[in-house]
Amino acid sequence: MREAIPVPYFGAGLKEWLFTTDHKKIGILYLTTSYIFFLVAGLFGLIIRLEQTSPGIQYVQPDFYNYLLTGHGAVLLLWWAIASHIGGFGNFLLPLMIGAKDVAFPRLNALSWWAFFGASVLVLLTLIPGNHIKMMWTGYPPYSTTGDAGVTAMYVFIIHLIGISSIATAVNFITTYIKMRAPGIHFWNTNMFVHCLIAANVIQLVGVPSLAGAVTMLLLDKYLGTNFYNPAKGGDPLLYQNVFWFYSHPVVYVQILPVFGFFSEIVPTFARRPLFGYKTMIFAVWGITLLSFMVWIHHMFVSGVPDWIRVIMSYTTILIAVPTGIKIFNWMGTLHGGAIILRSPMLYALGGIFMFLIGGLTGIPNAMVAIDLGISDSLFIVGHFHYVLGMALTLGLFGAIIYWFPKMTGKMYPEGFGKLSFWLVFIGANLFYFFQMVVGMLGNPRRYPDYPPIPEWVTLHHIQTVGAFILGLGVLVFTIGIIKGLLSGEKAPDNPWNSQSLEWRIASPAPVDNFGEEHPKVEPDYHPYKYGAPPAF
Amino acid sequence: MEQVFAYPAKWWSEAVTVWLVVAVVIYVIVAIPGLYFIMKYRFKPGVREIGDHEKHGHWGLEALWTIVPTIIVLVLATYSFAVFKKQRTAPPDAMTIKVTGFMWGWQVEYLDEKGNTIKTVVTSFNPSSYEIPEDQKIVVPAGKPVKALLTSLDVIHSFYVKPARITEDMVPGRITHLWFQINKPGEYWVFCREFCGTGHSHMFTKLKVVPPEQFALWLKSETNVANKPSQIDGNL
Numbered sequence: 001m002r003e004a005i006p007v008p009y010f011g012a013g014l015k016e017w018l019f020t021t022d023h024k025k026i027g028i029l030y031l032t033t034s035y036i037f038f039l040v041a042g043l044f045g046l047i048i049r050l051e052q053t054s055p056g057i058q059y060v061q062p063d064f065y066n067y068l069l070t071g072h073g074a075v076l077l078l079w080w081a082i083a084s085h086i087g088g089f090g091n092f093l094l095p096l097m098i099g100a101k102d103v104a105f106p107r108l109n110a111l112s113w114w115a116f117f118g119a120s121v122l123v124l125l126t127l128i129p130g131n132h133i134k135m136m137w138t139g140y141p142p143y144s145t146t147g148d149a150g151v152t153a154m155y156v157f158i159i160h161l162i163g164i165s166s167i168a169t170a171v172n173f174i175t176t177y178i179k180m181r182a183p184g185i186h187f188w189n190t191n192m193f194v195h196c197l198i199a200a201n202v203i204q205l206v207g208v209p210s211l212a213g214a215v216t217m218l219l220l221d222k223y224l225g226t227n228f229y230n231p232a233k234g235g236d237p238l239l240y241q242n243v244f245w246f247y248s249h250p251v252v253y254v255q256i257l258p259v260f261g262f263f264s265e266i267v268p269t270f271a272r273r274p275l276f277g278y279k280t281m282i283f284a285v286w287g288i289t290l291l292s293f294m295v296w297i298h299h300m301f302v303s304g305v306p307d308w309i310r311v312i313m314s315y316t317t318i319l320i321a322v323p324t325g326i327k328i329f330n331w332m333g334t335l336h337g338g339a340i341i342l343r344s345p346m347l348y349a350l351g352g353i354f355m356f357l358i359g360g361l362t363g364i365p366n367a368m369v370a371i372d373l374g375i376s377d378s379l380f381i382v383g384h385f386h387y388v389l390g391m392a393l394t395l396g397l398f399g400a401i402i403y404w405f406p407k408m409t410g411k412m413y414p415e416g417f418g419k420l421s422f423w424l425v426f427i428g429a430n431l432f433y434f435f436q437m438v439v440g441m442l443g444n445p446r447r448y449p450d451y452p453p454i455p456e457w458v459t460l461h462h463i464q465t466v467g468a469f470i471l472g473l474g475v476l477v478f479t480i481g482i483i484k485g486l487l488s489g490e491k492a493p494d495n496p497w498n499s500q501s502l503e504w505r506i507a508s509p510a511p512v513d514n515f516g517e518e519h520p521k522v523e524p525d526y527h528p529y530k531y532g533a534p535p536a537f
Numbered sequence: 538m539e540q541v542f543a544y545p546a547k548w549w550s551e552a553v554t555v556w557l558v559v560a561v562v563i564y565v566i567v568a569i570p571g572l573y574f575i576m577k578y579r580f581k582p583g584v585r586e587i588g589d590h591e592k593h594g595h596w597g598l599e600a601l602w603t604i605v606p607t608i609i610v611l612v613l614a615t616y617s618f619a620v621f622k623k624q625r626t627a628p629p630d631a632m633t634i635k636v637t638g639f640m641w642g643w644q645v646e647y648l649d650e651k652g653n654t655i656k657t658v659v660t661s662f663n664p665s666s667y668e669i670p671e672d673q674k675i676v677v678p679a680g681k682p683v684k685a686l687l688t689s690l691d692v693i694h695s696f697y698v699k700p701a702r703i704t705e706d707m708v709p710g711r712i713t714h715l716w717f718q719i720n721k722p723g724e725y726w727v728f729c730r731e732f733c734g735t736g737h738s739h740m741f742t743k744l745k746v747v748p749p750e751q752f753a754l755w756l757k758s759e760t761n762v763a764n765k766p767s768q769i770d771g772n773l
């Protein structure tokens with residue numbers, strides 16, 4: 001049995017943090033780690049951006065550039081876009097939202113965290129010059145089995161550790177949701193964030209083993225002389241791509257679904273109105289989950305796979321636009337007739353939704369195989385997924401950090417910093433990513449530290465760099481806001497936003513034992529979006 | 538009639554235009570009302586403190602915005618399918634070249650009617666500039682469809698013919714293909730767009746499109762095979 005620790009949980013000592021099995025502390029450990037990694041990988045991005053500003057090699061040699069880009073991609077995808085909301089917010093919020101004392105297996109949860117921590121240490125070790133990985137986060141063989149690719153083994157072990165952590169977390173969360181809900185919490189009154197989180201973890205459970213298999217074969221090929229991917233000995237490099245994308249496509253929904261959850265929590269709260277189309281939202285989430293495993297060939301439209309499979313997966317891919325669209329329409333429906341308060345979490349959520357609309361619409365040409373043949377592996381693709389990941393996801397996470405800051409820390413995030421950082425990030429990111437797409441449409445390949453001095457390209461690259469630095473400034477302001485909030489933020493009331501959802505019924509910061517008893521009492525007509533009373537602020 | 542500059546670029550640009558129009562229309566239809574709601578339905582202390590809490594769903598509307606987008610995307614996918622067939626099917630009168638990628642350059646072979654190689658162009662790796670020696674340009678006749686059979690000697694590369702807006706990967710152990718036709722003589726970029734290592738961004742050359750008579754002359758002249766990089770000797 002886990003003993004209850006009486007210290008208010010932010011005053012906990014080092015020993016308690018090291019040995020904790022408390023879902024809230026583990027959540028905070030995940031979130032802090034991912035945020036720091038986000039800053040570092042973002043800095044890598046800025047250096048890459050700086051190098052691309054003008055043709056020629058100015059600041060970093062291609063070799064080191066490739067390391068920076070590999071690190072940027074891998075860390076932002078695995079730390080910022082997954083661990084921050086699954087490990088971070090998922091751990092913190094899941095038990096609170098379903099009225100439980102902790103997750104189903106608290107010790108397994110601690111193991112997940114330590115496996116993740118191990119992976120984080122390995123990432124830091126790659127900073128040592130001899131340890132660079134330079135094969136991009138996709139690590140395609142045969143390139144990744146050559147010496148030029150860097151230390152492939154490090155990459156494989158990072159994926160293994162992250163994989164162990166993800167699978168354990170998935171088992172834990174799914175069990176928690178099925179077994180530990182407070183009486184009165186059922187499928188049709190569960191928070192959208194929890195629905196999205198569970199769907200994302202189902203994808204993790206099914207998909208991660210596939211990725212682990214892909215990289216394990218890579219390890220064997222490179223170091224033990226097997227030939228899974230070696231065409232000279234009957235292997236096939238495309239085997240890797242298939243097994244890799246079987247997970248790594250669905251993973252984009254692991255990344256974005258919980259953010260849809262954030263939008264669905266924040267928008268009703270600040271529109272003072274129930275979430276529109278709650279039930280179709282749930283169907284949409286599960287529709288996306290199911291479809292996500294049937295589309296991976298769209299990453300391989302020019303890889304040499306047979307034409308018929310490209311056409312089939314072009315159809316399945318484009319169909320994902322439908323459930324995704326439903327979500328956007330429902331958020332708009334929630335705004336209609338609301339009493340909208342533009343506090344900073346709401347600004348971030350709305351910004352994220354509007355940018356996701358662009359991210360979604362620019363995803364359609366990637367699904368239309370005829371267009372993809374002309375833009376595959378160009379900066380258009382990079383611009384498109386930055387709209388989704390760098391904007392929709394990042395704005396959503398920033399909004400979520402401000403929104404749940406009171407419950408995590410007992411302090412309010414300073415509103416001025418929230419608003420200012422939002423506008424900086426929003427304007428900077430649009431300048432950057434929009435023109436990244438344009439230069440891609442004009443043919444600029446991705447993963448190019450250098451490019452020929454084609455005049456339009458050069459102009460477009462200059463604009464992008466300006467945008468990226470405004471964006472960087474915005475992130476800096478946001479980060480200062482976090483520190484300021486922690487040190488001198490206003491003391492938070494228990495329910496600052498006057499939300500109806502369960503996690504706001506307990507004190508801020510959340511007490512060690514959550515609701516005090518095994519489960520809180522949930523009234524029969526409880527619903528997380530049952531708005532109708534004016535807010536207190 | 539205006540002369541078409543290049544295939545399959547023509548169909549590709551049309552498809553991009555179709556998508557762009559659809560995307561902009563959808564953006565306007567969704568974003569404008571969204572912005573309007575944000576301005577109109579504001580919280581006002583004492584006046585408007587709660588939103589409408591009766592309406593939290595509307596089956597008709599929800600069905601509408603499920604069915605209409607489904608139709609739109611299916612139409613787009615089918616249109617793309619039709620274009621894709623044309624992009625992937627070289628006209629019967631196409632001439633064939635064989636292109637082989639290596640770290641970091643291409644070897645291009647021109648064939649006679651029997652399929653024997655009669656001329657070879659090999660590009661060499663130049664990490665410091667984007668200048669290309671005359672004899673390392675890929676020369677093709679204007680107005681004639683060219684089918685390229687692609688493969689690689691080492692890692693995966695790709696062959697992106699920028700004026701034709703077409704890409705295909707070059708995979709060791711496999712032969713992939715694409716075709717293009719450029720009608721206007723001139724020099725155009727060719728890039729590798731699949732990440733292939735330190736020299737990736739300098740894996741490039743130029744496509745030199747010349748009138749057919751000039752091409753016939755060029756085909757008979759010396760090849761640059763003398764400066765073939767030693768790394769690919771013996772493998773071919």
Ligand code: HEM
Nearest residue numbers: 042045046048049073076081136137389390446447448468
């Ligand atoms: C701090 C803001 C950011 C900057 C300045 C930035 C900059 C860049 C640049 C310049 C590239 C290289 C494009 C190329 O030439 O191929 C890139 C690639 C990429 N970025 Fe970002 N980015 C930022 C934020 C993000 C975020 C938040 C994510 C994900 C959550 C992300 C994910 C990626 C990925 C996956 C790639 C592709 C890497 C690859 O090609 O292997 N970026 N980014």
Ligand SMILES: [Cu+2]
Nearest residue numbers: 694729733740
């Ligand atoms: Cu290449």
Ligand SMILES: [Cu+2]
Nearest residue numbers: 729731733737
């Ligand atoms: Cu390349």
